[in-house]
Amino acid sequence: MADIQLPHGTGAPSAKPFNPWPVVIFIILSILAVLFLAPTVGVLFSSIKTTKEIAFGRLWDFPTSVYWGNFADILSNPSVQGYFVNTLLITVPATVISITLGILNGYVFAKLPFRGSGILFLVIISGMFFPPQVILIPLFRLFNGLHLIDTLWSVIFIHIAMGIPICTLLMRNFFATVPNALREAAILEGASEWQVLTKIALPLSLPALAVLVTLQFTWIWNDFLWPLIFIQSDEKRTVMLGIVNLKGQYSVAWGVQGALSLLASLPTLIVFLFFQKYFIKGMTMGAVKG
Amino acid sequence: MAELVLNNIKKSFGDIEVIKGVDLKVSHGEFMVFVGPSGCGKSTMLRMISGLESVTEGSIHIDGADVTHEAPSKRQLAMVFQSYALFPHMTVEQNIGFGLKLAKLPKKEIEEKVAEVARVLKITDLLPRTPRQLSGGQRQRVAIGRSIIRHPKIFLFDEPLSNLDAALRVQMRLEILRLHTRLKTTMVYVTHDQVEAMTLADRIVVFNHGKIEQSGPPIELYNHPANIFVAGFIGAPAMNLIATTLSTDKQGTYIDLDGLRLPFNLKANAVDKMSVTFGIRSEHLEVCTNDSPDFQAQVEIIEDLGSESLLYLQTNFSTEPLTVRVSPENDYRTGQKIGIQVDKSKMHIFDTETGRNMS
Amino acid sequence: MEKENRFWQIVFLSLPMAVFVILIIWPLTSSFYYSFTNWNGFNSDYQYVGFDNFIKILTDKLFYQAAINTSIWMVAAIFLPSLFGLVLALLIDSSVPGGSIFKSIFYLPICLSAVVVGQTWVWIYQPDWGLMNTVIGFIAQEKFNYAWLAKPDTALGSVILAWSWQQTGLSMVIYLAGLTSISEDLIEVCEIEGASTWQRIRLVIFPLLTPATVVVIALSVINSLKGFDILYIMTGGGPFNSSDTLAMHMYNESFKKYLMGYGSAISVVLFLIALTIIRIYFKQLKKVDEIYG
Ligand SMILES: Nc1ncnc2c1ncn2[C@@H]1O[C@H](COP(=O)(O)OP(=O)(O)O)[C@@H](O)[C@H]1O
Numbered sequence: 040m041a042d043i044q045l046p047h048g049t050g051a052p053s054a055k056p057f058n059p060w061p062v063v064i065f066i067i068l069s070i071l072a073v074l075f076l077a078p079t080v081g082v083l084f085s086s087i088k089t090t091k092e093i094a095f096g097r098l099w100d101f102p103t104s105v106y107w108g109n110f111a112d113i114l115s116n117p118s119v120q121g122y123f124v125n126t127l128l129i130t131v132p133a134t135v136i137s138i139t140l141g142i143l144n145g146y147v148f149a150k151l152p153f154r155g156s157g158i159l160f161l162v163i164i165s166g167m168f169f170p171p172q173v174i175l176i177p178l179f180r181l182f183n184g185l186h187l188i189d190t191l192w193s194v195i196f197i198h199i200a201m202g203i204p205i206c207t208l209l210m211r212n213f214f215a216t217v218p219n220a221l222r223e224a225a226i227l228e229g230a231s232e233w234q235v236l237t238k239i240a241l242p243l244s245l246p247a248l249a250v251l252v253t254l255q256f257t258w259i260w261n262d263f264l265w266p267l268i269f270i271q272s273d274e275k276r277t278v279m280l281g282i283v284n285l286k287g288q289y290s291v292a293w294g295v296q297g298a299l300s301l302l303a304s305l306p307t308l309i310v311f312l313f314f315q316k317y318f319i320k321g322m323t324m325g326a327v328k329g
Numbered sequence: 330m331a332e333l334v335l336n337n338i339k340k341s342f343g344d345i346e347v348i349k350g351v352d353l354k355v356s357h358g359e360f361m362v363f364v365g366p367s368g369c370g371k372s373t374m375l376r377m378i379s380g381l382e383s384v385t386e387g388s389i390h391i392d393g394a395d396v397t398h399e400a401p402s403k404r405q406l407a408m409v410f411q412s413y414a415l416f417p418h419m420t421v422e423q424n425i426g427f428g429l430k431l432a433k434l435p436k437k438e439i440e441e442k443v444a445e446v447a448r449v450l451k452i453t454d455l456l457p458r459t460p461r462q463l464s465g466g467q468r469q470r471v472a473i474g475r476s477i478i479r480h481p482k483i484f485l486f487d488e489p490l491s492n493l494d495a496a497l498r499v500q501m502r503l504e505i506l507r508l509h510t511r512l513k514t515t516m517v518y519v520t521h522d523q524v525e526a527m528t529l530a531d532r533i534v535v536f537n538h539g540k541i542e543q544s545g546p547p548i549e550l551y552n553h554p555a556n557i558f559v560a561g562f563i564g565a566p567a568m569n570l571i572a573t574t575l576s577t578d579k580q581g582t583y584i585d586l587d588g589l590r591l592p593f594n595l596k597a598n599a600v601d602k603m604s605v606t607f608g609i610r611s612e613h614l615e616v617c618t619n620d621s622p623d624f625q626a627q628v629e630i631i632e633d634l635g636s637e638s639l640l641y642l643q644t645n646f647s648t649e650p651l652t653v654r655v656s657p658e659n660d661y662r663t664g665q666k667i668g669i670q671v672d673k674s675k676m677h678i679f680d681t682e683t684g685r686n687m688s
Numbered sequence: 689m690e691k692e693n694r695f696w697q698i699v700f701l702s703l704p705m706a707v708f709v710i711l712i713i714w715p716l717t718s719s720f721y722y723s724f725t726n727w728n729g730f731n732s733d734y735q736y737v738g739f740d741n742f743i744k745i746l747t748d749k750l751f752y753q754a755a756i757n758t759s760i761w762m763v764a765a766i767f768l769p770s771l772f773g774l775v776l777a778l779l780i781d782s783s784v785p786g787g788s789i790f791k792s793i794f795y796l797p798i799c800l801s802a803v804v805v806g807q808t809w810v811w812i813y814q815p816d817w818g819l820m821n822t823v824i825g826f827i828a829q830e831k832f833n834y835a836w837l838a839k840p841d842t843a844l845g846s847v848i849l850a851w852s853w854q855q856t857g858l859s860m861v862i863y864l865a866g867l868t869s870i871s872e873d874l875i876e877v878c879e880i881e882g883a884s885t886w887q888r889i890r891l892v893i894f895p896l897l898t899p900a901t902v903v904v905i906a907l908s909v910i911n912s913l914k915g916f917d918i919l920y921i922m923t924g925g926g927p928f929n930s931s932d933t934l935a936m937h938m939y940n941e942s943f944k945k946y947l948m949g950y951g952s953a954i955s956v957v958l959f960l961i962a963l964t965i966i967r968i969y970f971k972q973l974k975k976v977d978e979i980y981g
């Protein structure tokens with residue numbers, strides 16, 4: 040007698056008819072999640088199986104034993120160590136500097152607008168929409184002339200420049216939510232514009248910084264095109280170039296490639312997990328509102 | 330303590346002129362209130378004084394020094410904003426000490442000064458909290474604390490009480506007055522609320538459309554409004570204003586309200602048949618107890634305010650109802666016909682075209 | 689105040705603008721310049737060739753193939769992940785148990801690089817032991833041996849699927865953020881008015897998600913224009929140029945054949961296409977702004 044069905048709206052909450060939807064949705068989501076995880080699991084499996092096992096078609100079987108040889112190979116390979124160092128040497132400064140430049144731009148567009156600043160802002164954020172190939176050749180020529188080809192500098196510089204539009208957009212949107220009265224109050228207290236930025240606007244925009252660190256770090260760390268164009272020698276290669284290059288070094292090296300892919304993905308995963316909470320918040324506050 | 334002089338100030342945003350020539354002198358220790366309807370340029374005027382907004386034309390002097398082009402931080406002013414503008418990521422203590430920290434005062438000294446200010450404003454308990462954890466009134470106090478700690482020459486307030494509820498507003502009004510009595514600093518206070526203006530001000534400046542309509546002590550503005558705008562704006566309930574025409578004959582100038590002849594001795598030149606506005610405050614109309622009233626009216630609405638009651642009356646000569654103040658112990662009923670007596674010494678006549686008070 | 693503002697505007701803007709002008713604006717304009725030359729990338733004694741490169745484009749069969757592929761790629765790479773992301777966001781937002789775990793699972797691929805993703809999906813499409821053929825073989829109960837990436841018919845589509853897998857998480861997060869910003873009041877009004885779930889989604893939630901859609905589309909456009917990496921890894925534009933895009937074509941002409949002048953001409957065309965997209969986008973943005981503030 041417990042589940043007598045009452046017409047809608049008249050019954051006590053405990054007598055609500057059974058609602059199947061959450062269960063259905065849960066099952067759908069679970070199936071999708073398995074499908075979604077499959078490729079990633081593939082990488083994971085490949086890294087702990089021998090290339091021979093994979094070649095025999097056993098990549099997708101659940102591993103019965105763990106083979107650590109791929110990781111040992113990778114970690115003992117000095118050029119692979121170099122790939123990681125190079126990528127870090129590119130990603131960290133490029134991330135920090137591009138965000139810094141975005142902060143400076145964004146502050147002016149949000150808090151110190153001038154005649155024509157709206158148009159300038161549009162010009163800058165239009166930069167986001169251009170395929171990078173458009174500026175590839177002249178940049179190649181420019182860096183060649185400056186003897187920057189085959190140096191990490193070339194990649195750092197271009198990532199700083201390519202990051203300016205998105206960093207400017209997000210910072211401007213975020214700074215715009217900081218009330219003008221706060222800036223004015225600080226100025227009357229004797230703060231310079233620089234102090235308003237560093238002591239008021241930035242501390243209030245930490246979610247935006249989290250978003251940008253996540254986006255820029257991920258994008259620069261994972262980038263393939265620019266190092267492909269600007270880097271030629273093996274000592275200067277980034278991790279992503281390295282993965283592709285492994286194909287050349289060993290004839291078939293699935294296991295080693297899998298292990299390196301896994302290691303190469305860890306930094307971006309860590310950054311994302313670290314900033315996840317702020318990332319979502321930052322997206323809600325700064326980005327979704329356009 | 331400082332003297333503030335505004336010299337023919339004008340301000341335009343693009344092609345739109347929002348301040349159209351303001352001359353004003355605020356003396357040492359004076360409590361000056363800018364009042365006027367929303368959008369008339371009070372905030373803009375205040376922000377020009379503070380230096381946050383540039384001046385298009387004219388000059389600003391503080392203690393004789395021309396500060397028109399001086400940076401805001403150099404003018405030694407403090408401003409309390411309508412939104413309080415407290416820094417949300419700092420504690421109350423950090424908020425109040427912010428300016429001193431920027432001035433690189435020793436930490437110990439800042440602490441002492443903040444503690445002193447907190448004691449005066451009775452917010453010592455709140456020091457470790459952040460603004461989010463404060464009520465509106467508390468935030469207001471912190472904002473005031475932040476402004477008084479540096480002993481500014483002039484205090485600027487931009488509608489500081491308009492975000493508070495009615496009871497708190499009255500309380501904070503008193504506290505601001507007390508503060509002024511204690512500090513004796515020059516204050517410029519902006520509000521759109523004429524009650525606030527009347528209660529706080531040593532002197533009121535009434536703004537309208539970027540111009541000063543009249544300035545003077547509250548009572549002077551109340552008793553001798555220079556024009557229709559001030560007459561209608563200052564005082565609650567607002568002055569009764571009735572459109573009519575002026576007549577002249579051998580006996581002098583008068584207006585005729587549905588047979589009631591009200592004679593005037595006008596200062597300005599009167600022209601026969603010119604359109605004028607007759608003004609009389611609600612307390613200068615009296616319900617007549619004898620049988621020779623000036624005019625008859627019908628009670629339309631009765632507002633009992635406790636300490637007094639307001640009658641809204643329908644008459645033959647005015648489309649708008651007339652307001653009359655009566656004692657609360659009355660037994661009028663709506664629809665009742667009553668006789669009204671006019672206090673002939675308190676009448677105003679305004680030139681409808683120019684708005685100028687002619688009486 | 690104006691003087692100080694001017695000072696700080698210059699202080700703040702000079703460095704970012706210098707970098708932007710030197711590394712973005714100037715190269716952009718030089719691309720136009722090189723597109724009228726026959727520069728080969730090394731010699732400095734190149735010649736002005738007028739519109740030759742552009743005329744060559746008109747007769748370049750591979751260019752047409754690449755342009756068509758680029759259009760297919762852009763439309764699919766923008767539309768599919770956005771749609772998947774929206775569906776996932778709606779499902780997760782229905783307060784299903786384990787929502788945050790699902791969220792993380794679907795978001796995970798975004799953290800992976802195009803190289804890793806490409807690499808992984810190459811294994812999925814691998815003819816002999818790839819997951820795709822294994823699963824199909826299991827269902828059909830016979831050995832299945834299709835070479836997805838090596839057949840012109842399926843190469844581009846296969847890459848688009850891999851791309852969608854990677855990008856879905858991003859639009860999902862943005863839509864989720866958009867959904868949380870919809871006021872509870874509106875949902876309650878729907879309940880009081882007796883709207884069905886579908887009515888609620890169609891009449892209230894979709895319109896209010898418009899600002900989120902604006903962001904999703906913007907990011908999708910940006911990302912798909914940059915979708916050079918994954919194509920390069922998975923197919924290299926092959927087989928027989930069946931997955932060649934303009935970006936890939938431009939790379940091959942410039943850096944494999946060293947026809948930098950011709951490559952520049954292709955990038956100029958790419959630029960003009962991007963410019964058109966931006967203009968359409970900003971126009972739409974203005975409309976949206978007027979409604980949703
Ligand atoms: N920064 C600005 N740009 C353009 N117009 C402005 C600006 N600030 C104020 N105004 C205009 O100036 C007029 C006066 O504004 P304000 O001084 O804020 O009025 P009040 O404080 O008396 O309500 C208004 O019409 C307002 O729209």
Ligand SMILES: [Mg+2]
Pocket residue numbers: 368371372373488
């Ligand atoms: Mg104002």
